[in-house]
Amino acid sequence: MSDVLIADDSEFMRNLLREILEEDHNIVGEVENGVEAVETYKEQHPDLVMMDIVMPIRDGIEATDEIKNSNPDANVIMCTSVGQEEKMKEAVRAGADGYITKPFQKPSVMEAIEDVVPS
Numbered sequence: 001m002s003d004v005l006i007a008d009d010s011e012f013m014r015n016l017l018r019e020i021l022e023e024d025h026n027i028v029g030e031v032e033n034g035v036e037a038v039e040t041y042k043e044q045h046p047d048l049v050m051m052d053i054v055m056p057i058r059d060g061i062e063a064t065d066e067i068k069n070s071n072p073d074a075n076v077i078m079c080t081s082v083g084q085e086e087k088m089k090e091a092v093r094a095g096a097d098g099y100i101t102k103p104f105q106k107p108s109v110m111e112a113i114e115d116v117v118p119s
Helices: 011-021 034-044 060-070 085-094 106-116
Strands: 003-007 026-031 048-052 076-080 098-101
Touching: 003 011, 003 034, 011 026, 011 048, 011 106, 026 034, 034 048, 034 060, 048 060, 060 076, 060 085, 076 085, 076 106, 098 106
Parallel strands: 003 026, 003 048, 048 076, 076 098
Antiparallel strands: none
16 A cells, blocks of 8 residues: 655645545645645655645645655656646656546546556
């Protein structure tokens, strides 16, 4: 069972991801901006970060870049809305390992995780 950090500024999306993941994964934290994501990553060292791209204070791209610089082996899956292709390209350049598109469906979320963190 892998440890997962959820970073999304929407409480609804955090709850949805938690419901999808908690059966098969251990949720070690839920944060609502990129600053908290980096701090919590450094404290918890989760196996995976589910990172929203658009967040206040520091966005998911900047947070991913900082996490990957501190730990190149970190696993980050970006959560993006339809129509954010340019931001997705930036996220991949920052080191994102995969992405899922909102609205989330459990099969696509689980498949993205399996691709990044084999069980």
